[in-house]
Amino acid sequence: MIDRQLLPRIEHLLSQSPAVALLGPRQVGKTTLAQALGARHSPSVMLDLERDSDRAAIAQPELFLPQHRQALVVLDEVQLVPDLFRALRPEIDADRRPGRFLLLGSASGDLLRQSSESLAGRVAYAELTPLLASEVVSDLTSLQALWLRGGYPLSHLASSDEASFEWRQNFVHTFLQQDLPSMGVRVPAETLRRFWVMLAHLQGQLFNASQLAQALGGIAHTTIARYLDTLVDALVVRRLEPHWVNVGKRLVKSPKVYVRDSGLVHALLGLATVRDLQGHPVAGASWEGFVVEQVAAALPAGAQLSFYRTAAGAELDLVVELGTRKFGIEIKFSAAPKPTKGFWQALSDLKIERAWVVAPVERRYPLAPGVEVVPVQALQGLAEQLQSGG
Incomplete structure:
Protein backbone atom coordinates (compact mmCIF):
# COMPACT_ATOMS: atom_id res chain seq x y z
CA MET A 1 0.00 0.00 0.00
CA ILE A 2 1.22 3.50 -0.87
CA ASP A 3 1.61 5.70 2.20
CA ARG A 4 -0.99 8.45 1.86
CA GLN A 5 -0.02 11.82 3.30
CA LEU A 6 -3.61 12.39 4.44
CA LEU A 7 -3.46 9.52 6.94
CA PRO A 8 -1.96 11.49 9.86
CA ARG A 9 -4.58 14.22 9.42
CA ILE A 10 -7.43 11.72 9.51
CA GLU A 11 -5.94 10.15 12.63
CA HIS A 12 -5.78 13.59 14.20
CA LEU A 13 -9.39 14.35 13.30
CA LEU A 14 -10.54 11.00 14.68
CA SER A 15 -8.82 11.85 17.95
CA GLN A 16 -10.77 15.12 18.15
CA SER A 17 -14.22 14.52 16.65
CA PRO A 18 -16.92 11.83 17.08
CA ALA A 19 -17.31 11.60 13.29
CA VAL A 20 -15.00 12.26 10.35
CA ALA A 21 -16.29 12.53 6.78
CA LEU A 22 -13.71 11.45 4.21
CA LEU A 23 -14.60 12.84 0.78
CA GLY A 24 -13.10 11.72 -2.50
CA PRO A 25 -14.10 10.64 -6.01
CA ARG A 26 -14.83 7.03 -6.87
CA GLN A 27 -11.82 4.69 -7.10
CA VAL A 28 -9.47 7.17 -5.41
CA GLY A 29 -8.55 4.82 -2.56
CA LYS A 30 -10.93 5.81 0.24
CA THR A 31 -11.88 2.23 1.06
CA THR A 32 -8.26 1.06 1.13
CA LEU A 33 -7.33 3.94 3.42
CA ALA A 34 -10.33 3.22 5.65
CA GLN A 35 -9.30 -0.43 5.93
CA ALA A 36 -5.83 0.68 7.03
CA LEU A 37 -7.39 2.95 9.63
CA GLY A 38 -9.68 0.16 10.79
CA ALA A 39 -6.65 -2.07 11.36
CA ARG A 40 -5.21 0.62 13.64
CA HIS A 41 -8.47 1.07 15.55
CA SER A 42 -9.52 -2.21 17.09
CA PRO A 43 -12.33 -3.07 17.24
CA SER A 44 -13.74 -1.71 13.99
CA VAL A 45 -16.63 -2.55 11.71
CA MET A 46 -16.96 -1.56 8.05
CA LEU A 47 -20.18 -1.42 6.02
CA ASP A 48 -20.35 -0.77 2.28
CA LEU A 49 -23.75 0.82 1.75
CA GLU A 50 -23.76 -0.14 -1.93
CA ARG A 51 -24.18 -3.75 -0.79
CA ASP A 52 -27.70 -4.93 -0.02
CA SER A 53 -26.45 -7.12 2.83
CA ASP A 54 -24.67 -4.23 4.56
CA ARG A 55 -27.65 -1.92 4.09
CA ALA A 56 -29.86 -4.58 5.63
CA ALA A 57 -27.50 -4.86 8.61
CA ILE A 58 -27.98 -1.20 9.46
CA ALA A 59 -31.64 -0.94 8.45
CA GLN A 60 -32.43 -0.48 12.15
CA PRO A 61 -29.64 1.92 13.15
CA GLU A 62 -31.09 2.57 16.61
CA LEU A 63 -30.45 -1.12 17.33
CA PHE A 64 -27.22 -1.65 15.35
CA LEU A 65 -25.21 1.40 16.39
CA PRO A 66 -25.42 1.04 20.20
CA GLN A 67 -24.02 -2.49 19.84
CA HIS A 68 -20.81 -1.04 18.35
CA ARG A 69 -20.16 1.95 20.60
CA GLN A 70 -16.65 0.76 21.39
CA ALA A 71 -15.73 0.27 17.71
CA LEU A 72 -14.75 2.57 14.88
CA VAL A 73 -17.74 2.26 12.55
CA VAL A 74 -16.84 2.90 8.89
CA LEU A 75 -19.76 3.66 6.57
CA ASP A 76 -18.75 3.57 2.90
CA GLU A 77 -20.79 5.57 0.33
CA VAL A 78 -22.88 6.95 3.17
CA GLN A 79 -24.53 9.58 0.98
CA LEU A 80 -26.58 6.76 -0.59
CA VAL A 81 -28.55 6.36 2.67
CA PRO A 82 -29.45 9.94 3.64
CA ASP A 83 -31.82 8.85 6.43
CA LEU A 84 -28.81 7.46 8.26
CA PHE A 85 -27.55 10.93 9.14
CA ARG A 86 -30.61 11.57 11.30
CA ALA A 87 -29.92 8.33 13.18
CA LEU A 88 -26.25 9.20 13.72
CA ARG A 89 -27.06 12.44 15.53
CA PRO A 90 -28.77 10.99 18.63
CA GLU A 91 -26.25 8.13 18.75
CA ILE A 92 -23.33 10.56 18.80
CA ASP A 93 -25.09 12.68 21.43
CA ALA A 94 -25.50 9.56 23.58
CA ASP A 95 -21.73 8.96 23.47
CA ARG A 96 -19.56 11.82 22.17
CA ARG A 97 -16.33 9.85 22.40
CA PRO A 98 -13.94 10.88 19.57
CA GLY A 99 -13.30 8.49 16.71
CA ARG A 100 -16.64 6.70 16.62
CA PHE A 101 -17.55 7.09 12.93
CA LEU A 102 -15.67 7.37 9.65
CA LEU A 103 -18.03 8.35 6.84
CA LEU A 104 -16.85 7.82 3.25
CA GLY A 105 -18.55 9.69 0.44
CA SER A 106 -18.08 10.24 -3.29
CA ALA A 107 -20.50 13.15 -3.74
CA SER A 108 -19.30 16.16 -1.81
CA GLY A 109 -22.43 18.27 -2.33
CA ASP A 110 -24.84 15.63 -1.02
CA LEU A 111 -22.59 14.53 1.81
CA LEU A 112 -21.79 18.05 2.99
CA ARG A 113 -25.43 19.09 2.83
CA GLN A 114 -26.74 15.99 4.60
CA SER A 115 -24.07 15.97 7.28
CA SER A 116 -24.16 19.71 7.94
CA GLU A 117 -27.92 19.60 8.45
CA SER A 118 -27.88 16.61 10.82
CA LEU A 119 -24.38 16.53 12.32
CA ALA A 120 -23.45 20.17 12.80
CA GLY A 121 -20.71 20.41 15.40
CA ARG A 122 -20.25 16.65 15.43
CA VAL A 123 -18.30 15.96 12.23
CA ALA A 124 -14.95 17.01 10.73
CA TYR A 125 -14.05 16.84 7.04
CA ALA A 126 -11.08 15.71 4.97
CA GLU A 127 -10.66 15.06 1.24
CA LEU A 128 -8.63 12.23 -0.28
CA THR A 129 -7.31 13.19 -3.70
CA PRO A 130 -5.75 11.00 -6.38
CA LEU A 131 -2.10 10.12 -5.71
CA LEU A 132 0.21 13.08 -5.19
Whole structure:
Protein backbone atom coordinates (compact mmCIF):
# COMPACT_ATOMS: atom_id res chain seq x y z
CA MET A 1 0.00 0.00 0.00
CA ILE A 2 1.22 3.50 -0.87
CA ASP A 3 1.61 5.70 2.20
CA ARG A 4 -0.99 8.45 1.86
CA GLN A 5 -0.02 11.82 3.30
CA LEU A 6 -3.61 12.39 4.44
CA LEU A 7 -3.46 9.52 6.94
CA PRO A 8 -1.96 11.49 9.86
CA ARG A 9 -4.58 14.22 9.42
CA ILE A 10 -7.43 11.72 9.51
CA GLU A 11 -5.94 10.15 12.63
CA HIS A 12 -5.78 13.59 14.20
CA LEU A 13 -9.39 14.35 13.30
CA LEU A 14 -10.54 11.00 14.68
CA SER A 15 -8.82 11.85 17.95
CA GLN A 16 -10.77 15.12 18.15
CA SER A 17 -14.22 14.52 16.65
CA PRO A 18 -16.92 11.83 17.08
CA ALA A 19 -17.31 11.60 13.29
CA VAL A 20 -15.00 12.26 10.35
CA ALA A 21 -16.29 12.53 6.78
CA LEU A 22 -13.71 11.45 4.21
CA LEU A 23 -14.60 12.84 0.78
CA GLY A 24 -13.10 11.72 -2.50
CA PRO A 25 -14.10 10.64 -6.01
CA ARG A 26 -14.83 7.03 -6.87
CA GLN A 27 -11.82 4.69 -7.10
CA VAL A 28 -9.47 7.17 -5.41
CA GLY A 29 -8.55 4.82 -2.56
CA LYS A 30 -10.93 5.81 0.24
CA THR A 31 -11.88 2.23 1.06
CA THR A 32 -8.26 1.06 1.13
CA LEU A 33 -7.33 3.94 3.42
CA ALA A 34 -10.33 3.22 5.65
CA GLN A 35 -9.30 -0.43 5.93
CA ALA A 36 -5.83 0.68 7.03
CA LEU A 37 -7.39 2.95 9.63
CA GLY A 38 -9.68 0.16 10.79
CA ALA A 39 -6.65 -2.07 11.36
CA ARG A 40 -5.21 0.62 13.64
CA HIS A 41 -8.47 1.07 15.55
CA SER A 42 -9.52 -2.21 17.09
CA PRO A 43 -12.33 -3.07 17.24
CA SER A 44 -13.74 -1.71 13.99
CA VAL A 45 -16.63 -2.55 11.71
CA MET A 46 -16.96 -1.56 8.05
CA LEU A 47 -20.18 -1.42 6.02
CA ASP A 48 -20.35 -0.77 2.28
CA LEU A 49 -23.75 0.82 1.75
CA GLU A 50 -23.76 -0.14 -1.93
CA ARG A 51 -24.18 -3.75 -0.79
CA ASP A 52 -27.70 -4.93 -0.02
CA SER A 53 -26.45 -7.12 2.83
CA ASP A 54 -24.67 -4.23 4.56
CA ARG A 55 -27.65 -1.92 4.09
CA ALA A 56 -29.86 -4.58 5.63
CA ALA A 57 -27.50 -4.86 8.61
CA ILE A 58 -27.98 -1.20 9.46
CA ALA A 59 -31.64 -0.94 8.45
CA GLN A 60 -32.43 -0.48 12.15
CA PRO A 61 -29.64 1.92 13.15
CA GLU A 62 -31.09 2.57 16.61
CA LEU A 63 -30.45 -1.12 17.33
CA PHE A 64 -27.22 -1.65 15.35
CA LEU A 65 -25.21 1.40 16.39
CA PRO A 66 -25.42 1.04 20.20
CA GLN A 67 -24.02 -2.49 19.84
CA HIS A 68 -20.81 -1.04 18.35
CA ARG A 69 -20.16 1.95 20.60
CA GLN A 70 -16.65 0.76 21.39
CA ALA A 71 -15.73 0.27 17.71
CA LEU A 72 -14.75 2.57 14.88
CA VAL A 73 -17.74 2.26 12.55
CA VAL A 74 -16.84 2.90 8.89
CA LEU A 75 -19.76 3.66 6.57
CA ASP A 76 -18.75 3.57 2.90
CA GLU A 77 -20.79 5.57 0.33
CA VAL A 78 -22.88 6.95 3.17
CA GLN A 79 -24.53 9.58 0.98
CA LEU A 80 -26.58 6.76 -0.59
CA VAL A 81 -28.55 6.36 2.67
CA PRO A 82 -29.45 9.94 3.64
CA ASP A 83 -31.82 8.85 6.43
CA LEU A 84 -28.81 7.46 8.26
CA PHE A 85 -27.55 10.93 9.14
CA ARG A 86 -30.61 11.57 11.30
CA ALA A 87 -29.92 8.33 13.18
CA LEU A 88 -26.25 9.20 13.72
CA ARG A 89 -27.06 12.44 15.53
CA PRO A 90 -28.77 10.99 18.63
CA GLU A 91 -26.25 8.13 18.75
CA ILE A 92 -23.33 10.56 18.80
CA ASP A 93 -25.09 12.68 21.43
CA ALA A 94 -25.50 9.56 23.58
CA ASP A 95 -21.73 8.96 23.47
CA ARG A 96 -19.56 11.82 22.17
CA ARG A 97 -16.33 9.85 22.40
CA PRO A 98 -13.94 10.88 19.57
CA GLY A 99 -13.30 8.49 16.71
CA ARG A 100 -16.64 6.70 16.62
CA PHE A 101 -17.55 7.09 12.93
CA LEU A 102 -15.67 7.37 9.65
CA LEU A 103 -18.03 8.35 6.84
CA LEU A 104 -16.85 7.82 3.25
CA GLY A 105 -18.55 9.69 0.44
CA SER A 106 -18.08 10.24 -3.29
CA ALA A 107 -20.50 13.15 -3.74
CA SER A 108 -19.30 16.16 -1.81
CA GLY A 109 -22.43 18.27 -2.33
CA ASP A 110 -24.84 15.63 -1.02
CA LEU A 111 -22.59 14.53 1.81
CA LEU A 112 -21.79 18.05 2.99
CA ARG A 113 -25.43 19.09 2.83
CA GLN A 114 -26.74 15.99 4.60
CA SER A 115 -24.07 15.97 7.28
CA SER A 116 -24.16 19.71 7.94
CA GLU A 117 -27.92 19.60 8.45
CA SER A 118 -27.88 16.61 10.82
CA LEU A 119 -24.38 16.53 12.32
CA ALA A 120 -23.45 20.17 12.80
CA GLY A 121 -20.71 20.41 15.40
CA ARG A 122 -20.25 16.65 15.43
CA VAL A 123 -18.30 15.96 12.23
CA ALA A 124 -14.95 17.01 10.73
CA TYR A 125 -14.05 16.84 7.04
CA ALA A 126 -11.08 15.71 4.97
CA GLU A 127 -10.66 15.06 1.24
CA LEU A 128 -8.63 12.23 -0.28
CA THR A 129 -7.31 13.19 -3.70
CA PRO A 130 -5.75 11.00 -6.38
CA LEU A 131 -2.10 10.12 -5.71
CA LEU A 132 0.21 13.08 -5.19
CA ALA A 133 3.72 13.74 -6.40
CA SER A 134 4.94 13.84 -2.79
CA GLU A 135 3.64 10.27 -2.37
CA VAL A 136 4.99 8.53 -5.48
CA VAL A 137 7.48 10.74 -7.35
CA SER A 138 11.23 10.22 -6.97
CA ASP A 139 12.56 11.73 -10.23
CA LEU A 140 11.43 13.38 -13.45
CA THR A 141 10.59 10.03 -15.05
CA SER A 142 8.17 9.08 -12.28
CA LEU A 143 6.77 12.62 -12.34
CA GLN A 144 6.03 12.27 -16.05
CA ALA A 145 4.31 8.93 -15.42
CA LEU A 146 2.10 10.42 -12.71
CA TRP A 147 1.19 13.38 -14.91
CA LEU A 148 0.37 11.16 -17.91
CA ARG A 149 -1.60 8.47 -16.08
CA GLY A 150 -3.07 10.62 -13.32
CA GLY A 151 -3.35 9.71 -9.67
CA TYR A 152 -6.11 7.13 -9.50
CA PRO A 153 -4.24 4.19 -7.92
CA LEU A 154 -5.35 1.52 -10.40
CA SER A 155 -4.46 3.80 -13.31
CA HIS A 156 -1.10 4.84 -11.89
CA LEU A 157 -0.10 1.27 -10.97
CA ALA A 158 -1.24 -0.34 -14.24
CA SER A 159 1.23 -2.63 -16.01
CA SER A 160 1.59 -0.30 -19.03
CA ASP A 161 0.47 3.06 -20.38
CA GLU A 162 -2.00 1.23 -22.61
CA ALA A 163 -3.51 -0.65 -19.66
CA SER A 164 -3.71 2.58 -17.69
CA PHE A 165 -5.45 4.36 -20.58
CA GLU A 166 -7.96 1.53 -20.93
CA TRP A 167 -8.69 1.65 -17.18
CA ARG A 168 -9.38 5.38 -17.37
CA GLN A 169 -11.66 5.01 -20.38
CA ASN A 170 -13.62 2.36 -18.50
CA PHE A 171 -13.72 4.61 -15.45
CA VAL A 172 -15.26 7.45 -17.47
CA HIS A 173 -17.88 5.09 -18.90
CA THR A 174 -18.81 3.57 -15.54
CA PHE A 175 -18.82 6.95 -13.82
CA LEU A 176 -21.28 8.40 -16.33
CA GLN A 177 -23.44 5.32 -16.84
CA GLN A 178 -23.64 4.00 -13.27
CA ASP A 179 -22.04 6.17 -10.59
CA LEU A 180 -23.75 9.48 -11.34
CA PRO A 181 -27.22 7.90 -11.74
CA SER A 182 -26.71 6.19 -8.36
CA MET A 183 -26.16 9.67 -6.91
CA GLY A 184 -29.50 10.83 -8.31
CA VAL A 185 -28.16 12.57 -11.44
CA ARG A 186 -30.72 12.36 -14.24
CA VAL A 187 -28.75 13.98 -17.07
CA PRO A 188 -28.17 11.67 -20.08
CA ALA A 189 -24.72 10.10 -19.86
CA GLU A 190 -23.77 11.05 -23.42
CA THR A 191 -24.66 14.71 -22.78
CA LEU A 192 -22.46 14.83 -19.69
CA ARG A 193 -19.69 13.07 -21.58
CA ARG A 194 -19.71 15.70 -24.32
CA PHE A 195 -19.69 18.43 -21.69
CA TRP A 196 -16.81 16.77 -19.81
CA VAL A 197 -14.79 16.44 -23.04
CA MET A 198 -15.38 20.12 -23.75
CA LEU A 199 -14.07 21.00 -20.31
CA ALA A 200 -10.96 18.91 -21.01
CA HIS A 201 -10.38 20.85 -24.24
CA LEU A 202 -10.84 24.09 -22.28
CA GLN A 203 -8.68 22.98 -19.35
CA GLY A 204 -7.72 25.95 -17.17
CA GLN A 205 -9.64 28.49 -19.22
CA LEU A 206 -12.30 30.92 -18.00
CA PHE A 207 -15.72 29.31 -17.76
CA ASN A 208 -18.21 30.67 -20.30
CA ALA A 209 -21.58 28.98 -19.81
CA SER A 210 -23.19 30.68 -22.82
CA GLN A 211 -20.43 29.53 -25.18
CA LEU A 212 -20.67 25.94 -23.96
CA ALA A 213 -24.46 26.04 -24.16
CA GLN A 214 -24.28 26.90 -27.86
CA ALA A 215 -21.74 24.15 -28.47
CA LEU A 216 -24.10 21.63 -26.88
CA GLY A 217 -26.97 22.53 -29.14
CA GLY A 218 -28.27 25.79 -27.78
CA ILE A 219 -29.43 24.62 -24.36
CA ALA A 220 -29.88 27.16 -21.56
CA HIS A 221 -26.74 28.52 -19.92
CA THR A 222 -28.33 27.77 -16.55
CA THR A 223 -28.41 24.10 -17.56
CA ILE A 224 -24.68 24.28 -18.34
CA ALA A 225 -24.09 25.74 -14.87
CA ARG A 226 -26.03 22.79 -13.40
CA TYR A 227 -23.87 20.32 -15.36
CA LEU A 228 -20.78 21.99 -13.93
CA ASP A 229 -22.19 21.79 -10.40
CA THR A 230 -22.78 18.07 -10.92
CA LEU A 231 -19.17 17.34 -11.86
CA VAL A 232 -17.81 19.64 -9.15
CA ASP A 233 -19.95 17.89 -6.53
CA ALA A 234 -18.69 14.53 -7.79
CA LEU A 235 -15.14 15.78 -7.17
CA VAL A 236 -13.92 15.29 -10.75
CA VAL A 237 -13.89 18.99 -11.76
CA ARG A 238 -12.50 22.00 -9.88
CA ARG A 239 -14.01 25.47 -10.12
CA LEU A 240 -11.29 27.99 -9.18
CA GLU A 241 -12.69 31.40 -8.27
CA PRO A 242 -10.94 34.70 -9.09
CA HIS A 243 -9.24 36.61 -6.30
CA TRP A 244 -11.20 39.65 -5.22
CA VAL A 245 -9.19 42.62 -3.99
CA ASN A 246 -9.62 46.38 -4.20
CA VAL A 247 -6.63 47.38 -6.32
CA GLY A 248 -8.41 49.94 -8.50
CA LYS A 249 -8.15 47.72 -11.58
CA ARG A 250 -10.57 45.80 -13.78
CA LEU A 251 -10.51 42.21 -12.57
CA VAL A 252 -11.55 39.04 -14.34
CA LYS A 253 -14.79 37.85 -12.71
CA SER A 254 -15.35 34.41 -14.26
CA PRO A 255 -13.98 31.25 -12.59
CA LYS A 256 -11.44 28.97 -14.20
CA VAL A 257 -12.37 25.31 -14.57
CA TYR A 258 -10.13 22.24 -14.45
CA VAL A 259 -10.73 18.53 -14.87
CA ARG A 260 -9.07 17.59 -11.60
CA ASP A 261 -7.11 14.48 -12.58
CA SER A 262 -4.60 14.89 -15.41
CA GLY A 263 -5.03 11.24 -16.40
CA LEU A 264 -8.73 11.84 -16.98
CA VAL A 265 -7.94 14.92 -19.07
CA HIS A 266 -5.79 12.75 -21.30
CA ALA A 267 -8.33 9.91 -21.47
CA LEU A 268 -11.15 12.29 -22.40
CA LEU A 269 -8.98 13.68 -25.21
CA GLY A 270 -7.69 10.30 -26.41
CA LEU A 271 -4.06 10.88 -25.38
CA ALA A 272 -2.72 7.49 -24.33
CA THR A 273 1.05 8.01 -24.31
CA VAL A 274 3.68 10.68 -23.69
CA ARG A 275 4.20 10.85 -27.46
CA ASP A 276 0.49 11.64 -27.91
CA LEU A 277 0.74 14.36 -25.29
CA GLN A 278 3.94 15.98 -26.53
CA GLY A 279 3.11 18.96 -28.67
CA HIS A 280 -0.64 18.67 -28.09
CA PRO A 281 -2.30 22.05 -27.44
CA VAL A 282 -3.60 20.89 -24.06
CA ALA A 283 -0.17 19.88 -22.68
CA GLY A 284 0.57 23.16 -20.90
CA ALA A 285 -2.95 23.48 -19.50
CA SER A 286 -2.90 19.84 -18.40
CA TRP A 287 0.33 20.48 -16.50
CA GLU A 288 -1.21 23.57 -14.90
CA GLY A 289 -4.24 21.61 -13.69
CA PHE A 290 -1.97 18.84 -12.42
CA VAL A 291 -0.02 21.33 -10.29
CA VAL A 292 -3.17 23.10 -9.07
CA GLU A 293 -4.33 19.80 -7.56
CA GLN A 294 -0.94 19.21 -5.93
CA VAL A 295 -1.06 22.66 -4.35
CA ALA A 296 -4.66 22.33 -3.17
CA ALA A 297 -3.94 18.98 -1.51
CA ALA A 298 -0.85 20.30 0.26
CA LEU A 299 -2.49 23.35 1.82
CA PRO A 300 -3.53 23.30 5.48
CA ALA A 301 -7.18 23.47 6.52
CA GLY A 302 -8.55 26.98 6.25
CA ALA A 303 -6.26 28.12 3.43
CA GLN A 304 -7.99 29.90 0.56
CA LEU A 305 -7.04 29.31 -3.07
CA SER A 306 -7.86 31.58 -6.02
CA PHE A 307 -6.31 33.08 -9.14
CA TYR A 308 -5.62 36.71 -10.08
CA ARG A 309 -6.01 38.33 -13.48
CA THR A 310 -6.61 41.90 -14.58
CA ALA A 311 -7.72 43.33 -17.90
CA ALA A 312 -4.31 45.01 -18.14
CA GLY A 313 -2.48 41.68 -18.13
CA ALA A 314 -1.33 41.20 -14.53
CA GLU A 315 -1.77 37.51 -13.73
CA LEU A 316 -0.94 35.00 -11.02
CA ASP A 317 -1.97 31.37 -11.42
CA LEU A 318 -2.64 30.81 -7.71
CA VAL A 319 -3.09 33.13 -4.75
CA VAL A 320 -2.80 31.33 -1.41
CA GLU A 321 -4.26 33.08 1.62
CA LEU A 322 -3.36 31.90 5.13
CA GLY A 323 -5.09 34.28 7.50
CA THR A 324 -3.83 37.74 6.59
CA ARG A 325 -0.77 36.42 4.73
CA LYS A 326 -0.70 36.10 0.94
CA PHE A 327 1.55 33.88 -1.14
CA GLY A 328 1.78 33.43 -4.89
CA ILE A 329 2.32 30.40 -7.10
CA GLU A 330 3.04 30.53 -10.83
CA ILE A 331 2.95 27.32 -12.87
CA LYS A 332 5.31 26.83 -15.82
CA PHE A 333 5.66 23.86 -18.16
CA SER A 334 9.35 24.46 -18.74
CA ALA A 335 12.67 23.19 -17.39
CA ALA A 336 13.92 26.81 -17.42
CA PRO A 337 10.87 28.84 -16.38
CA LYS A 338 10.77 32.59 -16.96
CA PRO A 339 7.77 34.41 -15.47
CA THR A 340 6.18 37.15 -17.55
CA LYS A 341 5.87 40.83 -16.73
CA GLY A 342 2.28 40.16 -15.64
CA PHE A 343 3.52 37.84 -12.88
CA TRP A 344 5.76 40.51 -11.35
CA GLN A 345 2.95 43.07 -11.62
CA ALA A 346 0.57 40.72 -9.80
CA LEU A 347 3.07 40.27 -6.96
CA SER A 348 3.18 44.04 -6.60
CA ASP A 349 -0.60 44.51 -6.88
CA LEU A 350 -1.36 41.94 -4.17
CA LYS A 351 1.65 42.63 -1.91
CA ILE A 352 2.59 38.96 -2.05
CA GLU A 353 4.85 37.94 0.84
CA ARG A 354 6.63 35.12 -1.00
CA ALA A 355 6.15 33.38 -4.33
CA TRP A 356 7.15 30.15 -6.02
CA VAL A 357 7.34 29.09 -9.64
CA VAL A 358 6.43 25.41 -9.89
CA ALA A 359 8.00 23.64 -12.87
CA PRO A 360 9.24 20.18 -13.98
CA VAL A 361 12.69 20.71 -12.47
CA GLU A 362 14.80 18.43 -10.31
CA ARG A 363 15.87 20.92 -7.64
CA ARG A 364 14.80 24.26 -6.23
CA TYR A 365 16.70 27.48 -6.84
CA PRO A 366 16.17 31.22 -6.23
CA LEU A 367 14.87 33.37 -9.05
CA ALA A 368 14.68 36.73 -7.30
CA PRO A 369 14.40 37.97 -3.72
CA GLY A 370 11.35 36.23 -2.26
CA VAL A 371 10.77 34.18 -5.44
CA GLU A 372 11.96 30.60 -5.90
CA VAL A 373 11.64 27.89 -8.56
CA VAL A 374 10.59 24.56 -7.01
CA PRO A 375 9.78 21.03 -8.22
CA VAL A 376 6.24 19.71 -7.77
CA GLN A 377 7.21 17.15 -5.14
CA ALA A 378 8.49 19.94 -2.87
CA LEU A 379 5.05 21.50 -2.45
CA GLN A 380 4.12 19.50 0.64
CA GLY A 381 7.26 20.70 2.42
CA LEU A 382 6.54 24.30 1.44
CA ALA A 383 3.01 24.08 2.81
CA GLU A 384 4.26 22.70 6.12
CA GLN A 385 6.84 25.49 6.29
CA LEU A 386 4.16 28.16 5.74
CA GLN A 387 1.83 26.61 8.28
CA SER A 388 4.57 26.74 10.91
CA GLY A 389 5.11 30.44 10.15
CA GLY A 390 8.30 30.00 8.09
